[in-house]
Amino acid sequence: MMSGERTTESDGLEKRLASAAREPAPGLSQAEMTALWGRVRAEATAPPGWLERLRELPTGVRVTMALGFALVVVAIALLATGTRESLAGPGMMRLTLGLSGLALLAAASFAVSLRGMHQRPLRGAGWGVIAMAVAVPVSLALLPQAPHADGRSGLGCLLFGVATGALVSVPAFLMQRASVPVLARACAALAAGGAFGYALLELHCPSRDVTHLLVGHAAVGVVLVVLSAIVVSVRRR
């Protein structure tokens, strides 16, 4: 089958389809067309509110704005709480690489979340990005660390990371153009938030204990994605 030509490999079927395609369209009468145009025009020309203005921005701009907001929130949180002293230690290169990769995944997650209706569906690829954004922090936490256990439970870090991650995700929710909540979009927004929450904790918390890193830091993304799945499921009922 060539890409441009319409062929069904059956003369009989082609005749029947061609005949059906020539049938009069299941019509909109002139009055219905006028009424429909009136409704479309009224909605399109209504003065947009601030939220609608945000949603009308090009997709690239919306993704950049979501990323920019996330970076500002993390920077403010770090200014308020301080960075860990061991930051400039021997693990600096690994940390830089890990966080750079995570930033790319967070950007990709925001792009999944803010994908426009004019773009083709991502299907499995979107979920792949979400899974990576959640799995990479877990993998980083499992890497061997310079021992530094200070006996803190991970709960404080987890709550701090979840709160920051949720805040970071807010613009991605507000700027979505879809009219109904979509599970993949919600999970992608919060997976990006989880990545930023993890990055903040890595820059702030001195503990290098594997359990602490898993429970307090890497679990931020997991918790946020699970929460978003629950919220979307509840809203569907």
Add this chain to the structure above:
Amino acid sequence: MERYRDRGDEAAFATLFGRYATRLHTFFSRFGDRAAADAGDLVQKTFLHVHRARKDFQSGRLLRPWMYTIALNVRREEGRRRVRSREVPVDLQDPGAIREPSVEPQASSVNDRLVQRALLQLSEIQREVIVLHWFDGLSFPEISEMVGASVSAVKVRAHRAYGDLRQILGEP
């Protein structure tokens, strides 16, 4: 489209509406969104998303696949909304409806009704390809871009869908 994107020219939007509203209405009807209000609502939503996404339209891009991508996504979104509100799709509310065409009987030939009935028996992804390829004249590369599958996957879907149509319609 560029005029509407750059200057918000309402006349340009009206021209777009005039050119595509009936086509999109027919397009939605072929999917079984057969109540006039249903297809009309979907056309309205499609144009609202066109308006919302106008700044994403890139110069030099073909407008028709761009519009149809939005229309397909509007259909999917409507499907999600129906699942959520537990609304039964129009073509399943009445078991007899699935056997009827989307057009008024007097405006439709027996062949059209049979073809429409056969289309409604295909799976959603098969119907998408047939409607876009045969009835709306889009090429396989355009369809592959719209549905998020490779060109060869779309060709395979079309091949199977035409095979199923042949079988349903009893064509050799």
